Amino acid sequence: MTEAWWRHSVIYQVYVRSFADSNGDGIGDLKGVTGRLPYLADLGVDGIWLTPCYPSPQYDHGYDIENHTDIDPAYGDLDDFDQLVAEAHRLGLRVLLDVVPNHCAITHPWFVEALAAEPGNPARERFHFADGDGDAPPNGWRSMFGGPAWTRVPGTSQWYLHLFTPGQPDCNWRHPDVPEMFAKVLRFWLDRGVDGFRIDAAQGLFKHPELADGDEPGADELTRDAANPNAWNQPEVHEVYRGWRAIVDEYAHSDLGDRVLVGEVTGLAQAHLADYVRADEMHQAFLFDLLHVPFEAGEYRRAIDRGLALAAQTGSAPTWVLGNHDTTRVVTRYGGASLGAERARAAFLLLAALPGAVYVYQGDELGLPEYIDLPDEHRADPIFRRTGGRQLGRDGCRIPLPWTSEGTSYGFSPDGAQAPWLPQPPWFAAYEADSQQADSASTLRLYRDLLRLRRDLELGLDTPLTWLDQPPHVLTFARGDLVCLVNTGPDPVPAPDGDLIVASRPWTSAAVPPNSGGWWRMTRSRPRPARLRR
Ligand code: NOJ
Ligand code: CA
Numbered sequence: 022m023t024e025a026w027w028r029h030s031v032i033y034q035v036y037v038r039s040f041a042d043s044n045g046d047g048i049g050d051l052k053g054v055t056g057r058l059p060y061l062a063d064l065g066v067d068g069i070w071l072t073p074c075y076p077s078p079q080y081d082h083g084y085d086i087e088n089h090t091d092i093d094p095a096y097g098d099l100d101d102f103d104q105l106v107a108e109a110h111r112l113g114l115r116v117l118l119d120v121v122p123n124h125c126a127i128t129h130p131w132f133v134e135a136l137a138a139e140p141g142n143p144a145r146e147r148f149h150f151a152d153g154d155g156d157a158p159p160n161g162w163r164s165m166f167g168g169p170a171w172t173r174v175p176g177t178s179q180w181y182l183h184l185f186t187p188g189q190p191d192c193n194w195r196h197p198d199v200p201e202m203f204a205k206v207l208r209f210w211l212d213r214g215v216d217g218f219r220i221d222a223a224q225g226l227f228k229h230p231e232l233a234d235g236d237e238p239g240a241d242e243l244t245r246d247a248a249n250p251n252a253w254n255q256p257e258v259h260e261v262y263r264g265w266r267a268i269v270d271e272y273a274h275s276d277l278g279d280r281v282l283v284g285e286v287t288g289l290a291q292a293h294l295a296d297y298v299r300a301d302e303m304h305q306a307f308l309f310d311l312l313h314v315p316f317e318a319g320e321y322r323r324a325i326d327r328g329l330a331l332a333a334q335t336g337s338a339p340t341w342v343l344g345n346h347d348t349t350r351v352v353t354r355y356g357g358a359s360l361g362a363e364r365a366r367a368a369f370l371l372l373a374a375l376p377g378a379v380y381v382y383q384g385d386e387l388g389l390p391e392y393i394d395l396p397d398e399h400r401a402d403p404i405f406r407r408t409g410g411r412q413l414g415r416d417g418c419r420i421p422l423p424w425t426s427e428g429t430s431y432g433f434s435p436d437g438a439q440a441p442w443l444p445q446p447p448w449f450a451a452y453e454a455d456s457q458q459a460d461s462a463s464t465l466r467l468y469r470d471l472l473r474l475r476r477d478l479e480l481g482l483d484t485p486l487t488w489l490d491q492p493p494h495v496l497t498f499a500r501g502d503l504v505c506l507v508n509t510g511p512d513p514v515p516a517p518d519g520d521l522i523v524a525s526r527p528w529t530s531a532a533v534p535p536n537s538g539g540w541w542r543m544t545r546s547r548p549r550p551a552r553l554r555r
Pocket of ligand 1: 081084121185221222285346347
């Protein structure tokens, strides 16, 4: 038996702007990514997901796209992109791109044309333009990033819809040009060799045709999630993903296997989420539960059971996530530099033992905390501005990475470069990658060890996970002859009776300390598991 690569792969999320800057302008770029691919191959991941690097006015750092088939000059050009893909493939790494179908940028030629046109002109029908109610917007929908979901066209009675920032007008998916354009966009990048797509706000695209307020028009702003039932998850969206699945299936590599769709589907109950990963739709959808639950065994177990059940029900693969560019970094969520760092290591040890795919957010392998004290004048996330500073936004998890202890911006840029686009705090020096490479007790080395073992022991495969008896606050399960135990409680707990093969941190007693975990090999023999397909 072989399993398709995406079912068990570990994919590293590259937030391009903050990963590595090759030309010294203080902004991460594609050449910077290519230069660091050996680091990622050495880390032991199977591929990368690149956040949007298309031409963009950067109202939402690239999730506002002006041209879907080019590269923003700040990040390089199409030649740089081709070189990145070629080098990644040479190193055995897959490359996923971010596709953003719900909205584009106000500088996209379609929107420029629509704004210049008169009300009623067909150019406006590719978006949602509507007359306001006097000085009020057409309905009471609120934007996920704060404020009304409508912006008035100056000097007119018309408004346009944007579920995110005013720089990101929502596309009208009932207009035939829109699906046609996105099908071409997918083909453009598939022809350039990408291995798949992460689909942004995948539960979006269609709105209820009447744009009615419904019971909860302000739900998105309140929850900062896709919660307004008339703005999201309309039944028509599934036809789009069936079409996209047919396209990527048509492009399956003869040598490298499937090209895949992974959905960012948020704000939905599990039953609705399942619809998106039916056999003829997306291959997988992120499981975001672990972003939201505390470091607690019972919560973890429920989240894992939900993820496994979803995969079993749909035939999809569980797709575990502990961090991303939209969420406070895991170390900080779990209690900060010392306590949170220990817990985050134990949490990744747990993730690495699970069947399915794992997504790693850049910098989590360095144990980076959130930069909470980033001075307000540097905050660039539109959420900060649009909520009047009530929400700090996502800059703190997007700080340019530290690669070295010295030099300009800790090696993020070459020496003598401009300041990085977001300032790094001085304490970033303690997290830089070079020293961690050389330190066997570092978080980076733990990630590397876990990923090597996960691959060698074929833990990503869809083989059974069996929960074992456990005291409160302890999570223990077996995968074949491997036992994983994580202690989330306040007291040490007895270690399983086997050989410890990896621990989230060193300990000396026979007991597993709080906020720690390990993998043990039990002595009974088991048949060889199926081979992973590379
Ligand atoms: C989800 C992305 O992850 C986030 O960064 C972005 O702001 C929104 N979608 C809008 O595209
Ligand atoms: Ca640069």
